[in-house]
Amino acid sequence: MSDTIGKKMYALAGRMFPICRSITGDGFRKSLKILCEEVPEIKTYEVPSGTTVFDWTVPKEWNIRGGGIYRLNDEKVIDFNDSNLHIVGYSLPINEIVSREELLEHIYTQPNQPDFIPYVTSFYKARWGFCMSDNQKKSLSDDNYKVIIDSDFKEGSLTYGELIIPGESKDEILITSYLCHPSMANNELSGPVVLVELMKYVKTLRNRRYTYRFVINPETIGSLTYISRNLETLRKNVKAGFVLSCVGDDRTYSYIESKYADTLSDRVIQNVLKFHYPGYKRYSFLKRGSDERQYNSAGVNLPVCGFCRSKYEEYPEYHTSADNMKLISPQGLQGAYDVMKKVIDTLENNYCFKMTCMGEPQLGKRGLYPTVSQKGTYSSVKAMTNFIAYADGTHDLIDISNIINVPSDELFPFVEVLLKYELITR
Amino acid sequence: MSDTIGKKMYALAGRMFPICRSITGDGFRKSLKILCEEVPEIKTYEVPSGTTVFDWTVPKEWNIRGGGIYRLNDEKVIDFNDSNLHIVGYSLPINEIVSREELLEHIYTQPNQPDFIPYVTSFYKARWGFCMSDNQKKSLSDDNYKVIIDSDFKEGSLTYGELIIPGESKDEILITSYLCHPSMANNELSGPVVLVELMKYVKTLRNRRYTYRFVINPETIGSLTYISRNLETLRKNVKAGFVLSCVGDDRTYSYIESKYADTLSDRVIQNVLKFHYPGYKRYSFLKRGSDERQYNSAGVNLPVCGFCRSKYEEYPEYHTSADNMKLISPQGLQGAYDVMKKVIDTLENNYCFKMTCMGEPQLGKRGLYPTVSQKGTYSSVKAMTNFIAYADGTHDLIDISNIINVPSDELFPFVEVLLKYELITR
């Protein structure tokens, strides 16, 4: 397939990359506004700090302007302007001279990846801290350092975006991603940029069957907030849902099962991946890690699974400074977009079709079957006759695709011609 | 087992072999009449040309008297009298001199089997044609040839035979084969001759439980016709059904699953084959090709599967002149007959038996259990005690056979003795 859309997505991610996002604050808002430039219909919501969200509370809004560690002669050790990963997310403000011993207690590194700056946060406990490469940490030899974090906390709000594109049915497909990570590319700018292009694709669908609900929020507290404000509607309408995360690299495709791996979401994405990307990786729900945690939680139980290329937690660059624009590519983003497009197309066509005639129809008189009967002449029509045999109203298109071992999208033309001849109903 | 019946079947197939059959016409009638000599109770039905049969129409009746290709000096190239496969089934009549170029457009060969004449038909599109070996085709070098096909089409009828042998129950076992192929032996004279002997066997059964419905028709249009005239009865009564096809060679045994492989037909034939012919081949419904297509079609959904020795489409001689009387044998026919006989016996005995006593019965006082207890003395009675344990009214004999891993027919004597002592009911 072409990577035209992939290039657009890559450029958009590049534009958003430098912004320092967190679960609240101006970085998130600025990033969401860029997405709204792409799809102006996205609605933005603000939920005040202190709002009770199930067992949680929306935290204070955190903003950061700069900071770093400096030698007493003002020589820079690390600085926020070089990488916004250097400051622990939700750090308290500080401006002090501290001893090396005290400083070391506030420094986080990834010792098994000594060249990378790790991504560390402390959303729910007040502390300050810095992140740096383990190698750099080893070079700290001064007795005292100046440490500055120019951050503040205020009674503000948590921000999220939502786009609902109505279809013929109130039944909904939920597609969601999150936007709370600072400068990392695969996790997480890949998810939002693919989400935006899927919004555009869904808008182009004629006779759209499903209503599509796109949501973009900060991870965990954001999805909890979103669910708590929409639970009854989600429960009533959502038939399938997908969390997009880490969908920009060129390695594999991955799917994380819903809690019992038995939902329409699981069925459709398994069907698409097994035919088109047979080397894909399938992860149990025990390996979940993103917002599918909340959607599948014990009280919520929505049919949501996860979709990644290289799955979060599994690729070496995950949650470090190495997850940068070089890790993702136009082709990687395009591939993920193409999978989700096939998922949407399959869902739109996934009816329990039923033949209107008894016995096999006489395909020959409609030019759909060889008129000379000789052994070996039927293989060309096997897929269609198999579809016809199983179109008995008891199994949907995904089931039939699996049974007859033909990709769903190769069945779409059969559906079209059989509908034309009024040989099936749906 | 003896092959006495196999020899009778082989002789009957040999008598019918020379007749040129098609889906309608005198060849079919003449062949069916020979079967009626064996079992006079078979009823013959005629369905007029033009009758609507679901999505189909009964075609005009086609009869052929002769024909061939000749050099202009009347020297024979091929002639219907040498092999009735030489004329494409349902060919239009012709009597002309045609150029080699035109002739070649009407000649069918099997290039990957250059010595065999293929079997070709054109039932639903008017054309004329000849079949010959690919080698012979290559030797055609004259500029012009005389081509003669002495056939005609008329408003006639489609013929089929039916025998219903009533049992204690209205529940039915359907056994069917077809009789529309010209001079080929395995496909298809083997099916009809086994069918006839099974009719004779069922007639001998005392206290017959099931009603047996035997049907013999032209393939596809014939089974469609039969189903369309009997659909409600078939739906109400048929509990299991089998299409016999290619049951005369000595190679393997094959079974073609019903659409979802979950019917009593599947269960009984799997059970018989796995214990008695463990090397048998099991084919998915996706490999169907005979009248099980119609019985399992989306609107019809009857519990019918297929039974073959070497399966149609899978053996090299299929649908060619090499499918002759040398391909089938008395032993081959006898083997298929024996399988179907076991199938019938198992169905007749397949009750959900239920023990009448609580706890294990005291088999010792009835002479059915060792009276000295020492380790190693129980293996002889293990099959019976296992049958007794599972005879709890929840599983039928086939299930129990599968669970305790003892062939169904080895359970029949236990049933008999336990019924005698009134230790089980059914």
Added chain:
Amino acid sequence: MSDTIGKKMYALAGRMFPICRSITGDGFRKSLKILCEEVPEIKTYEVPSGTTVFDWTVPKEWNIRGGGIYRLNDEKVIDFNDSNLHIVGYSLPINEIVSREELLEHIYTQPNQPDFIPYVTSFYKARWGFCMSDNQKKSLSDDNYKVIIDSDFKEGSLTYGELIIPGESKDEILITSYLCHPSMANNELSGPVVLVELMKYVKTLRNRRYTYRFVINPETIGSLTYISRNLETLRKNVKAGFVLSCVGDDRTYSYIESKYADTLSDRVIQNVLKFHYPGYKRYSFLKRGSDERQYNSAGVNLPVCGFCRSKYEEYPEYHTSADNMKLISPQGLQGAYDVMKKVIDTLENNYCFKMTCMGEPQLGKRGLYPTVSQKGTYSSVKAMTNFIAYADGTHDLIDISNIINVPSDELFPFVEVLLKYELITR
């Protein structure tokens, strides 16, 4: 684990070893009385000879005082006082001089284990007989021998013991063993001594959920008798049951499935064994051999499976004089006791827990979750968050243990803390 209890069980088995037990008579009573010394609450029942028990009849009571084979000069060949296995169980009394030929017809040996005396009985057919090693039999060369069996049959009774320990619920766990074998250690003194210690353990359980029903009877006729007198209660109340047999050696652990392997008994013991003793052996119900036969019989259908270390019929010493006190050990008995203790603990905790909050709870604020988020920091809480995700009221603790692959007893602390914070209900 400690083997303190193992040592007590071993000593108790040693005390009972010399007694000659049978399915009725004073040996059984004397042995049961010793068990009652350990747990005085055990109730003893006597069921008169001649009582109809389903398809069976309680036999006459058999007692034996001595006997043997002697040369005519009174030199001992074998004597009951050396091994009570020498006399066939339920032998008729005799005091005669018989020819070598006649004697040989009454001698039982185990030719494939020529040094062992086999254990042989003839409960339901009147005969007399002796057991000896096959090697000793070969040395019999005199023409005549004196044979003495000082036994008698009388209208007496069959004895069994029962202890019911009530819990909060009327739902019952049945644990049973049997006590009818003469001097053999693994089969069967191991079962009764483990049973007695389990009674003591259950008495210590605070807030006992289940009612526990312990039964000790002669095998087969005893369990039939017990079931016939308690069938309705057992059917109404028993949720899981275990037959303990051969639970004293040091080799493996074994479990015999219930009839369809689908009961709570199967689920709990599979769960315990697979995590704690992954090399355990699982036997199909087709390999049953003890009182699970009666509990699972067609009319009774109780959810009972078997538990052994080396399974009866499978270990070489089974039912011979080699099944002596050297075959069992304190550690062997302790291991079986520990399995059954885990089974009881798991059953007591096996609720369908349900989270009270929507979404994941905020574990961090309760000190149950890391407050710094960095990759690699979550593995320590993975088991708890997985438990929480599946605690949705649809699956019990055993199911969740299997799904998340964490032993049931490692989930107990999570249950405790989540109950404390009112985050789950049961």
